[in-house]
Amino acid sequence: MKKRMEDIPAGDTARRPPESRMVRLPKRTTRLLTVIGTTGDDGVIILTAYGGPAAEREPNDPSLKSDEEKAIASSFWSGHALADE
Numbered sequence: 001m002k003k004r005m006e007d008i009p010a011g012d013t014a015r016r017p018p019e020s021r022m023v024r025l026p027k028r029t030t031r032l033l034t035v036i037g038t039t040g041d042d043g044v045i046i047l048t049a050y051g052g053p054a055a056e057r058e059p060n061d062p063s064l065k066s067d068e069e070k071a072i073a074s075s076f077w078s079g080h081a082l083a084d085e
Helices: 067-077
Strands: 033-040 043-051
Touching: none
Parallel strands: none
Antiparallel strands: 033 043
């Protein structure tokens, strides 16, 4: 029996507060796709995918443990944002 693939809205499964920096600017065209995932018993599990190069984790990401990691994330996101259009 084939397994059915479903897209579950991030709002239903998110484990951190929705504090992403969003801007009302058009998305940019790219030929690069970044895919973040892991492997499990059922194969590859894609956690997220987005156009463009890999970005730093967001400053509110709970996996950031050290002050240095948090500073790197804060520095990156102080000059970047996600386009919501």
